[in-house]
Amino acid sequence: MTPLYQNNPIKIYNSLSGEKEILKPINEGHIGMYVCGPTVYSNVHLGNVRTFMSFDVVFRYLKHLGYKVRFVRNITDAGHLENDADQGEDRIAKKARLEQIEPMEVVQRYTVDFHNILNKFNFLPPSIEPTATGHIIEQIEIIKSILEKGLAYVVNGSVYFDVLEYNKTKKYGILSKRNVEDLIHNTRELDGQSDKKNPQDFALWKKAEPQHIMRWPSPWSDGFPGWHLECTAMSTKYLGEQFDIHGGGMDLKFPHHECEIAQAEACNGHAPVNYWMHANMLIMNGKKMAKSTGNYILPNEIFTGDNKNITKSFSASVARFFMLQAHYRSILDFTNSGLLASEKGFNRLMEAVNSLKDIKTDQNSTINIKSWQQKCYEAMNDDFNTPILIAHLFDAVKFINQLKETTESISNEDLNILQQTMHIFINDVLGLENVSEASNDSDKLSGAVELLIRLRQEARANKDFALSDKIRDELAAAGIQLQDGKDGTTFSVN
RNA sequence: GGCAUCAUGGCCGAGUGGCUAGGCUCAGCUCUGCAAAAGCUGCUACAGCGGUUCGAAUCCGCUUGAUGCCUCCA
Known part of the structure; x- marks a missing residue:
């Protein structure tokens, strides 16, 4: 049997080109899809749910068409800073400090909440749901590679991506349609001093302050990876250096996805993603x-x-x-x-x-x-x-x-x-x-309601409308609505 | 302030250079013992101002407004 996808060419709006394009998978019959998952530092946001729902439907439809889809959606459990300043605190570490619990307790609590909510909304689980902390080694390897290419630099135990250097040979801003000159002109002054050569540079690795409890050893310092890096590491590991679809919320387009492109280009020398999809805001x-x-x-x-x-x-x-x-x-x-x-x-x-x-x-x-x-x-x-x-x-x-x-x-x-x-x-x-329909007691319930429907029919045949209306109204009050049709009466449960 | 996206009938929300969205609401009718449900019929929109075109709500420009990003957020 020919798979459905052969007769159903899909047009995807590619944020990169700004146009709808025919989806041509890298490997016929297979789709690799990556979606940026939540940072598990608080209850999942309803807007998050909408974004993930959009990609849940994409996943479901591609599967229905007969594609073998590998759908990777990560859990960010480290590295997502409060802000871009050097003093920026890891969101999870901050929550842990405020609630006086272990960072991994924060992660566990809100990962469970995330899964609970998504289950209630009938989401399909992704094929792989990797975590940032589970891929520290992979992230360090990517940093090494970018450093070797001369597109990153080390300052005080932290490593930063050199956007201006990168922009000499590649174009930083192709996804969000920004150019580096505009970014320089419009950069607001950050409070405090920065280790960065330019405000546009972003952290690949941050040295941990002594009080920082989330820390891992690296060639540069005991510290933690930058936020954008995890997605590059995990998408590359599970989907390859180049894959089909990358999705996320519109707000991640810049800087997050822009940085992902830059990191992958720097590391592998080519674009990581063929089709970028962005879900709009709720x-x-x-x-x-x-x-x-x-x-x-x-x-x-x-x-x-x-x-x-x-x-x-x-x-x-x-x-x-x-x-x-x-x-x-x-x-x-x-x-x-x-x-x-x-x-x-x-x-x-x-x-x-x-x-x-x-x-x-x-x-x-x-x-x-x-x-x-x-x-x-x-x-x-x-x-x-x-x-x-x-x-x-x-x-x-x-x-x-x-x-x-x-x-x-x-x-x-x-x-x-x-x-x-x-x-x-x-x-x-x-x-x-x-x-x-999903109700367990539906058989017993329908048996009982069928009986009442028959009693009401008899009452109506006898012109006992007081009784027939009483049956109808009291069932309605109990949340059961009778519907008279050509071929008798049916009911629905509200 | 900069960049991006968008602006549709009573409400929500698709789409297209010339021809039908759909849902909800509302009005009338049919059905019904009366209702409800369902069916039928009606309500004809595209922010404002210019321009391109035989023709634009659909393309271009400006204005106004909204949302997002630029600073944490899906």
Whole structure:
């Protein structure tokens, strides 16, 4: 059987070129993808969730197309400084100091939180989830190599990347479309003295101050690696010197990803990544999310409803659906009304899916199901356009409801395609879970509700509307909604 | 201040040089014992000002605003 990817060329918006390009893997049928993971020094940010969700869908779709995908997403557990000044403190070390626990306790706590949240949102685990502290040796080797090439220098036990020297032969700023001259002119004065030759230079290795507890031996000092280096080390180790896709949040474009390119170019002499993808920001109520202003919500608070920015709790699937209704390259505004609208739409989608099993087939179809299916693929092939895909799924919802009304008809073969395609895109690709269907007690529940439906039918036949309405209203109050259709009554659980 | 991205109907959010997004809301109708659900119908937008073009919301310029980065953040 020919794999699906052969008939589904994917266009990816490459941040490097600023254009959509056809994805051509380095090795046919294989994709290497790296996504910058979280720094585990506090609870995972909801914006983080959106970014990782975008790449979760990319991962899912590539896999569905039959690619063998190696998806690497790191955990940053050292080296991410509070700021770029020489006194900048490691974020994890700082948290450890404030809470009076071991740095690795901080790492453990928030790594567990990260995994918990992502599980609730039904993320697929990456193929490899490496940590910065597990790859100190690899990072030291890269620093040695860059030093040998004359593109880094040692000062007081720290090693810095020499951006101006690098810029003589390569171009620093190709990803973020900046040039070094502009950077020099616009550099703000940092407080305090610096070991760096130029403010644009960035640390490859930092010497640890005596009180610094996170430290490893190196040829230059007891210290710790620079933040940008870990991604170069781990992506090279697991995906090679050149790989297909590198993703991350828009805010990492500069300087983080720019530095990754420079490090890899310096070390290996060629570009590390063919396709750079950047997910756009999540804002809330039109403004940047910030703890300090209260314009902030923790992922978990969506499930509990315990946050003043929302009026009720929302399931992870609804929140996921809400985010996927926007394209990954657009800014998305997280609002209560937006979530409410998405919840209604999501429920309508799921009810249509649930009713698929009751559809009666006919000799012929009044819909071109193959053409519809093709449109779904085309939406995803066009830079993973989930909002367009969802629009097509709602076309199917309308059609399914018309089938129930028997104003349209469908053949047995086409119904199978419809069912499969809905399942593929809703569950496998978008990663949405049908909550009501997943309930363990659904068999017992439906048995009991079926009984009440029959009693109500009898009451209605006897024109005992007081009783029939009582059954309907009290079930509704219990969260069970009856739906009268042409072929009898069904129900859904809210 | 510099760089980048963006600005769509009541709301959210796609897309395109000339032709349909989709969701939510709203109004009318059908169905119903009454509802709900569902179906049908309606609401026709593209920040402002110039320019290119036979034709632009879509391309270019300016203005205004938003978001991101430049300083920790996905």
